[in-house]
Amino acid sequence: MTEARERTFEALPPAQGRGFTTTWWGHAWLKALEDTALDTGQLKAGRKLARGGGVGAVSIRPGRITAVVQDRDGTRHRSDVLLQQLGEEEWDRFLSMAVERAGHIAALLEREMPPHLVEDAAAAGVDLLPGVGDLEPECGCEAWDHCAHTAALSYQVARLLDQDPFVLLLLRGRGERALLDELQQRSATYGAPPDEVPGGPRPEVPGVSAEEAYAASVLLPALPPPPALPPEPGLPPVLDTETPPEPGVEAEALEFLATAAAATAHALLAEALSPGHATRPVPTEPTVEEDAARLASGSVTAVLSARLAAGSGRDGEGLALAVRAWRYGGAAGLAVLEEEWxxxxxxxxxxxxxLEAAWDGGEGPVLRAARNRWSVQGGSAQLRLAPDGRWWPYRKERGRWAPAGPPTSDPAAAMAAAGGDEDGGGED
Known part of the structure; x- marks a missing residue:
């Protein structure tokens, strides 16, 4: 049988209403949690975290659920909840039982789990839903029992179970596609009519001509209002799982890129929802060099920093200078660092x-001009003129010119930021 696959569900929005679940199997899941946990205070704290959107993307694979859970103070913890997988004999009994009743297959295809399916499975010696003590916690906060983080994750999974009971079957060891393929094969062997077999013949759906569809467009309702801006970017999924990555894929790099993508998406949505967005020009796509500086300006490890440097054609010190320029002025700051005009x-x-107006009575430093750069003669400070007329302060460090501050229209202020007022001689 095809091995079950891991699934990742994006972070759900904050829960509305009093309950977390509306299905009976979702309630059964929460009952197993609440009957297992020893500290009801942790359950209450977990409900608050889950209700407030503190649970990030949820990764589900056979026997394990994983997510990053964020405390109210912003601290993040990797949290896992473990559930024992069904053995091969148990799956064989469950599948044999399911094909004997077409209603069981139909219910699963409708994303439902009727009580009689679970009861028939139990009669066959297969417990689909967890019981007391079946949900085992593991958390980075090192709590020995269910903490607020694993409780929050469990409450969030109840919402996922409401939407798709195949989540539970995946936890028990079978992915949806593998399970349906096996049911189809057994149904054919059992003698079920083809139209009752998943993947069998389906009735033809009458089409609509393009002319009719276009004419009906005037009857379409107005577009819904734009979404509200979340208070912060979403949490990325945890990729450090038991499932090995494909060759050449690095989980650390993917997690970093997912975090950066979430932050970028949040910033883009904020921009799109701001007044006057429709009249602003569309920003240009960043170059590889710009994107590397942008990514490296966040929190990166030494390994990722080295990869970003190599990928953008820089050495480590060159990337560090690019990051400083980016933090001071984005793409414009990077252009001032790396381009002359x-x-x-x-x-x-x-x-x-x-320059003459910036210092009274000739009190300014002696400057030597080269294209758009004015260097203090005998010193280690420099002013760089940008095309928009602003001055960027630079200071020589270890033989390289380094950004020393944000741009300003006042060259004297820029020189002060570069330390030119204190130069008493130095590198030329």
Whole structure:
């Protein structure tokens, strides 16, 4: 039989209403949790975390559920809940029982788990739903019993079970596709008519002409209102699981990219919901060099930083300088770091006038100009002129010019940020 696959469900929005579940099997799941946990206070705290959206994406695979759960103070913990898988003999009994009643297969296809299916399975010696003590907790907070984090994860899984009982069957050891394929094979052997077999012939659906569909478009309702902006980006799934990654795939890098993508999506949604968004120009796609600096400006490990440096054609120190430039001014700051340009005669005249006006009575430093860069003669400070007329402070560090602050229209302020006012001689 095909091996069951891992499934990851995106983080659910905060729960509405009093209950977490509406199905009887969802209630049975929570009853197993509540009858197992020794500390009801932890259950209450877990309900609050789950209800408030503190549970990130949930990964489900045979025998284990995993998610990152965030405390109200922002601390994150990897939490797992374990459930024993069914053995091969138990699955054989369950599948044999299911094919004897077409209603069982139909119910599963409708994403339902009627009581008689569970009762018939129990009569065959197969317990589908967990009982007291079956939900075993593991959490990064190192609690020995169910803590608020594993409780929150369990409450969230109850909501997933409401939507799809195949989640429970996957936990017990069989993925949906593998289970349905086996049922189809056994149904054919058992003698079920083809139209009762999953994947069998389906009735033809009459089509609609393009002309009719276009004419009906005027009857469509108005678009729904845009979604509300979540208070913060969603939590990425935990990829450090027992399922080995494909060759060449690194879980650490994927988790990092998922976190960065969630933050970017949150920022884009905030921008899209802001006033005047429709009139703003569409931003250009970042270059590889820009994207590497953007990603490295977050919290990255040394291994990921080295990969970002190599991927963008930089060494480690070059990436560190790019990150500083990005933090000071994004793509514009990076361009000032890595690109030179020659100001036009008019732009150069305005720059000179700005420099002369910045210091009274010739008290400013002696500057040597080279294209758009003015360096303190005999010193280690530099001003760089951007195309928008602003001045960027730079300071020489270990033989390289490094960004020293954000841009400003006042060259004297930029020079102070670069430390030029204190230069008493140095590298040229």
């Amino acid at each position: 020659t100001p036009s005669g008019e732009a150069k005249a305005r720059a000179r006038a700005s």
